[in-house]
Amino acid sequence: MKVNPKKLLVTGMEFLPEWISQHIKSAQIVCTLDVSEESLSRKVKDFDGILFMQTISHYKITRKIIESGDKLKFIQSAGVGYEQIDVDAATDHGVVVMNVPSATTVSVAEHAIALIMACAKNIVKMHKTVLEGGWRTMIFGVELRNKTLGIIGFGRIGRAVAERMKAFEMRILAYDPYVKENDIKEMGCKKVDLQTLLKESDVITIHSPLTKETKGLIGEVEFGLMKNSVILVNTARGQLVDEKVLIKALSDGRIGYAGLDVFEKEPLEKDSPLLTLENVVLTPHSAVQNQDAMARLMSQNGIQVEKALKGVYENTVNPDVLKKIKKNQSRVAKL
Numbered sequence: 251m252k253v254n255p256k257k258l259l260v261t262g263m264e265f266l267p268e269w270i271s272q273h274i275k276s277a278q279i280v281c282t283l284d285v286s287e288e289s290l291s292r293k294v295k296d297f298d299g300i301l302f303m304q305t306i307s308h309y310k311i312t313r314k315i316i317e318s319g320d321k322l323k324f325i326q327s328a329g330v331g332y333e334q335i336d337v338d339a340a341t342d343h344g345v346v347v348m349n350v351p352s353a354t355t356v357s358v359a360e361h362a363i364a365l366i367m368a369c370a371k372n373i374v375k376m377h378k379t380v381l382e383g384g385w386r387t388m389i390f391g392v393e394l395r396n397k398t399l400g401i402i403g404f405g406r407i408g409r410a411v412a413e414r415m416k417a418f419e420m421r422i423l424a425y426d427p428y429v430k431e432n433d434i435k436e437m438g439c440k441k442v443d444l445q446t447l448l449k450e451s452d453v454i455t456i457h458s459p460l461t462k463e464t465k466g467l468i469g470e471v472e473f474g475l476m477k478n479s480v481i482l483v484n485t486a487r488g489q490l491v492d493e494k495v496l497i498k499a500l501s502d503g504r505i506g507y508a509g510l511d512v513f514e515k516e517p518l519e520k521d522s523p524l525l526t527l528e529n530v531v532l533t534p535h536s537a538v539q540n541q542d543a544m545a546r547l548m549s550q551n552g553i554q555v556e557k558a559l560k561g562v563y564e565n566t567v568n569p570d571v572l573k574k575i576k577k578n579q580s581r582v583a584k585l
């Protein structure tokens with residue numbers, strides 16, 4: 251009997267790099283750059299899985315797309331974040347949603363630390379001064395020893411930052427409502443509430459996911475609690491911080507510096523006031539842009555997709571669906 255080959259839809263890519271495709275043996279692969287809701291709803295009909303690449307900013311796998319996937323069994327986000335996928339709709343339709351969480355942890359932690367250091371040592375301004383012929387002008391940085399680092403979101407990346415920043419002899423505070431006090435204490439850090447972290451930190455770095463609860467987590471009130479000299483670093487998601495308020499706080503000297511890899515709108519708009527400020531260091535959502543992390547991320551994606559095509563799901567973010575699938579399988583077996 252001829253078995254129909256499975257089909258994998260890769261969204262946001264023109265072709266699938268060898269690093270990923272070499273692992274995928276069980277499906278015909280179709281890539282698409284046309285990621286409008288209309289187009290994906292049409293295309294998805296006879297696909298078994300979607301590999302969601304975060305290459306094009308802010309496109310979504312909506313309920314309509316998921317509902318159009320008559321054969322759809324899984325959607326894999328190619329990175330850590332999966333806020334662009336309607337997980338509730340997937341759960342309603344028995345579609346497994348997965349992410350690839352650990353391949354890029356160290357790279358993002360290192361990038362956050364690079365931004366902290368660039369801000370603290372005023373590196374960009376000093377670099378520009380040298381280019382302009384200046385030497386030992388009165389541009390100052392700050393020393394981090396004995397200062398306080400506040401980590402918002404004490405998951406994989408937050409912890410990796412804490413481990414590394416201990417070498418700078420900083421006092422480390424952590425705000426994470428879902429991590430036990432003891433787990434934070436064991437890492438030599440102190441669990442605090444958000445207000446305390448904002449008030450006491452000299453450097454704040456954000457590592458929580460973007461959810462309904464965390465959208466706009468840092469707004470007017472929160473900026474009002476921070477020290478005037480604070481360095482704010484965001485490598486998580488732009489929408490965690492109210493960008494208008496951030497720009498005002500940076501312009502008015504309400505806060506000292508910001509190091510940003512992520513923005514409310516990406517790519518950053520050409521007329522964004524952030525581009526005119528002197529007390530910012532900006533990178534283009536590039537925390538994982540290095541050979542080691544990319545190779546690891548891509549091959550983990552390929553391996554995980556191949557397993558999913560065979561019905562083995564790893565790093566599931568809606569595990570309730572797995573129970574549903576098991577129940578259905580045992581019902582079919584009994585028939």
Ligand code: NAD
Nearest residue numbers: 330331403404405406407408426428457458459485486537
């Ligand atoms: P993780 O799930 O391991 O950790 C996130 C932590 O945030 C968890 O401990 C969770 O309890 C905590 N959290 C949830 N809600 C919170 C809240 N309201 N307040 C404070 N903390 C809260 O995730 P991770 O691997 O550490 O990644 C963190 C984020 O980094 C991802 O969600 C992703 O958006 C971002 N990221 C960015 C890049 C990049 O290229 N810049 C790359 C990878 C990941």
